[in-house]
Amino acid sequence: MRSFGSSLILLLALRISSSIATDTICPTSSSTSVSTVTSTITVTSTSISSVSTVSTSTSSSTTATSSASCSTPLGNGIAGASDPWWLQNMPHVGTSAFNPSPLSYKVFRNVKDYGAVGDGVTDDTAAINAAIADQSRCGQGCTSSTTTPALVYFPAGNYLVSAPIIPFYYTALVGDAKNRPTLIAAASFVGMAVIDADPYIPGGGGAQYWVNQNNFFRAVRNFNIDLTRMPVASTATGLHWQVSQATSLSFVKVIMSQDPATQHQGIFMENGSGGVLSDLEFVGGNLGVFVGNQQFTVRNVKFSNNKIAIQAIWNWGWTWQNVQIENCGIGIQMKTGGTSIETQTVGSEVLLDFTVTNTPIFVQTTTAQPSSLAGSIVIENAKLTNVPIAVGVQSGATVLAGSTGTMTIAAWAQGNIYSGAQPVPNYVQSNITPPAKPASLLDSSGKIFGVGRPQYENYAASQFVSVKAHGAKGDGVTDDTAALQSIFDTYAGCKIIFFDAGTYLVSDTINIPVGTDIVGEMWSQILAKGTNFNDQNNPRVVLKFGKSGDVGSLRVSDIVISTYAGSAGAIVMEVNIKQASQGSVGFWDTHVRLGGSAGTGLTQTTCLKLQGHGVECSAAFLSAHITRGASAYMENVWLWTADHQLDDDPAESQIDVFSGRGILIEGENVWLVGTGSEHHAIYQYRVNGATNVYMGLIQTETPYYQPNPAAPNPFVTNSAYSDPDVSSLKSALALSVTNSDHVLIYGAGLYSFFVSYAQTCLQTWNCQDQIASVGSSNQVRIYGLSTVATTWQMTFNGTPAINQNLNRNGFASTVTAWSSNELTRVTKRWVPVKARMHKRMVPARLPDSY
Known part of the structure; x- marks a missing residue:
């Protein structure tokens, strides 16, 4: 995802950060940690056969080498309370198949092997950064690379740092999930943040290591970050997190000074195109998080004792789900009022399932917006206790009164709302009718269900089975189809299947049984290649999860699925399992990446843009399919058809890669949390015949090559897959x-x-005519619909209904709320918007590319 004017946004961020008042003092109080998620596998037995010794054989992968079948159900974990986390004890034989030195390149790196001590006294900065940078990885001067991955592991301990930890491109920083390590900023610390995901180059005039909107494939999880040794007056920062898609920050706690004069902040994010933040906690400090990014999804985050928990400076759309704010001065402070590209501020905030306690102001905007859109807000299911002002303005005005007791905001909106085919919005600052939410989508407290990635904290290494130890090669050349199928047939349900880092070539469908748990070491890649996947008239599944009628569990994390050139008939993943309990069928940090990377045959040398390419540059029929009756929980899942090259190309050349469809949802009880689907020829998200679906936030881009060829080309519509007619x-x-x-x-x-x-x-704001369509459906609700350069934002029952020009909101146009059923106000402040077209806002300087 590329964007306009990163330097403009940086200047905006710096200007705004200095102009927003932050002098409200947050009282001190104790806080509790965000709980981590543990395995939910039902216990039937704890007798587990041992894992075979890791094989170093170079024999063919066509026959699996597992020494015995396993018949005992996995059950509960058997790790002792004092045992290190299983990942530390696993044999690490992962490789990078397309690295220039695949056999010697180390994917897994333990920082202690590079000299880190972790005693809280020794300065471990150099050792940690050496572990990250070892073996010519993608740092400053390298735009991107998938061939130099690194999982940098931190055993339990206290790691003192005096300068930033810089995770290079395609890096996961992972701490011990059982006993989180702590990163301690020294009193003498110098630098932007303890973890800096996109450093500014000294003397570079604002240039950074990576283009922030293309800063893909990063993860940080399982850490405490302690800033309390740093001076109170310094802008000590836990993380500079300027990232894009396929990034996750999870199970992290940032601890800051609670001195009344503190200027500490947990996260500084001034740009990017994310992304997911989940299972985080921020204690103390001036700002819990300072955020500006095109879009992001945030789930299960706790703020306590911050002066301002969340300071939002700009965006096109963010969704916050299940957030706790305790004992803070202001819950959320939003920079608002910008309606042009040059004055972009917060475009849209969707605030879902908040609990706010002992905080004078829940939401504060910097400008009053009594009658026109300049910052869309939706609040739904927010429980306030001792919060006198629910929504206010920085000048002191109250828009929505709170309570010194307890109150619940069922649904409240500021912005333009529509129902059905209504062509002209009503502008509101009022309560609105909340949607009817199916109980099956809610947890026991009435909030939208959510669950963090499984980390198997209580499981021992002996309860995992390495695919490389049982016949699979992962070298990107050997056909691993038979080996992988044998492993799943043998160990599904009684071992956790561990995909060592590598690229596993498959030439036919892999059938993955219900009850399987899959964990990749470092976005371990499954690459589909061969004639079985070439015919779009006879599509074939690559990874088939369960079969029709299955009920049970399946969990997948840290996997990338790709295809080879010419795979016009590949259905990359198909989910057929109905959940046995909420979230028992789940995918976390699992991505479909079609083209743009080494080994796919879909690169700048074969598929450079505007060269009249055809079937040879096709990548997939369908990226993901949730079939009728099936369920799925997906968090941080990116279905990306590459628009540019990631490997061996400093110019990041644009390329033609053709895929037919994004994700097709036909099931029931589906949650999509922080997902993206980009550059598919027919659609990005298709919901047909489905029941009970939650999506927040979804992000898409239209293929850059369209309308040449025009949709659906080079594919044809297929009624068997309920394709819409886009011709x-x-x-x-x-x-x-x-x-x-x-x-x-x-x-x-x-x-x-x-x-x-x-x-x-x-320049004319008409890159596309129509972009979203709803028809013949009941109880469809959309909050924070932000579109770019599309004439009709919504088509309802076949009729274009909502014109973007009535909803301009900075770079994007925003519909605050739309409902297929009547959406009504329940209090005052209802202003009809005049049926006129706003003046088109054109940037003073257009970007070269996005």
């Missing part, structure tokens, strides 16, 4: 909902930036 539109639909019930979309960023790779359409 008259010429561009892909970002969202299509038909014949479905209870579809809740809490945040949608649907973007169109190009016409046949040219961006002159941004």
Whole structure:
């Protein structure tokens, strides 16, 4: 995802950070840690056969080498309370198949092997950064690379640092999940943040290591970050997290000074195109988080004793889900009022399932917006206790009164709202009718269900089975189909399947039984290749999870699935399992990456843009399919058809890669949390015949090559897969909902930036005619619908209904709330918007590319 004017946004961020008042003092109080998620596998037995010794054989992968079948159900973990986390004890034989030195390159790195001590006294900065940088990885001067991955592991301990830890491209920093290590900033610390995911180059005039909107594939999890030794007056920062898609920050606690004069902050984020933040905690400090980014999803985060918990400076759309704010001066402070590209401020905030306690102000905007859109807000299911002002303005005005007792905001909105085919919005600052939420989508407290990635903290290494130890090669050349199928047939349900780092080539469908748990070491890659996947008229599944009628569990994390050139018939992943309990069928940090990387045959040397490419540059029929009756919980899942090259190309050249469809949802009880689907020819998200679906936030981009060729080319529509007819539109639909019930979309960023790779359409704001369509469905609710350069934001029952020009909100146009059923106000402040077209806002300087 590329964006406009990163330097403009940086200047905006710096200006705003200095102009917003932050002098409210947060009282001190005790806090509790965000709980980690443990395995939910039902216990039937704890007798586990041991894992075979890691094989170093170079024999063919066509026959699995497992020494015995396992028949005892996995059950509970058997690790002792004092045992290190299983990952530390696993044999690490992972490789990078397309690295210039694949056999000697180390993917797994333990910082103690590089000299880190972890005693809280020794300065471990150099050792940690050496572990990250070892073996010519993608640091400063390297735009991106998938061939130099690194999982940098921190055993339990206290690691003192005096300068930033810089995770290079394609890096996961992972601490012991059983006993989180602590990163301690020394009193003498110098630098932007303890973890700096995109450093500014000294003397570089604002230049950084990586283009922030292309800063993909990063993870940080299982850490405490302690800033309390740093001077109170310093802007001590836990993380500079300027990142893009396929990034996750989870199970991290930042501890800051609680001195009344503190200037500490947990996260500084001034730009990017994310992303997911989950299972985090911020204690003390001036700012819990300072955030500006095109879009992000935040789930299960706790703020306590911050002066300001969340300071939001700009965005196109963010969704916050299940957030606790305790004993803070202000819960959320939003920079608002900007309606042009040059004055971009907060575009849209969707605030879902908040609990706010002992905090004078829940939401504060910097400008009053009594009658026109300049910062969209939706609050739903917010419980306030001793919060006198629910929504206020920095000048002191109260927009929505709170209570010194307890109150619940069922649903409240500021912005333009629509129902059905209503062509002209009503501007509101009022309570609105909340949607009817199916109980099956809610947890026991009535909040939208959510669950963090499984980390198997109580399991021992002996309860995992390495695929390389049982016949799979992962070298990107050997056909691993038979070996992997044998491993799943043998060990599913009684071992956790560990995919050592590598690229596992498969030539036919892999059938993965219900009850399987899969963990990748470092975005371990499954690469589909061969004639079985070539025919779009006879599509074939690559990874088939369960079969129709299955009920039970399946959990997948840290996997990338790709295809080889010419795979026009590949259905990359198909989910057929109905959940046995909420979230028992789940995917975390699991991505479909089609083209743009080494080993795929879909690169700048074969598929450079505007060269008239055809079937040879096709990558997939369908990226993901949740079939009828199936369930799924997906968090941080990115379905990306590459628009540019990631490997061996400093220019990041744009490329033609053709895939037919993004994700097709036909099941029931589906949660999509922080997902993206980009550059598919027919649609990005398709919900058809589905029931009980939650999506928040979803993000899309229309293929850059369209309308040349025009949608659906080079594919043809297929009624067996309920394809919408897009032939008259010429561009892909970002969202299509038909014949479905209870579809809740809490945040949608649907973007169109190009016409046949040219961006002159941004001058006239008409890169695409229609982008989202809902028809023949009941109880569909969309909050925070933000589109870019699309004439009609919503088509309802076949009729274009919502014109973008009535909803301009900075770079994007935002519909605060839309409902397929009547959406009504329940209090005052209801202002009809005049049926006129706003003046088109054109940037003073257009970007070269997005």
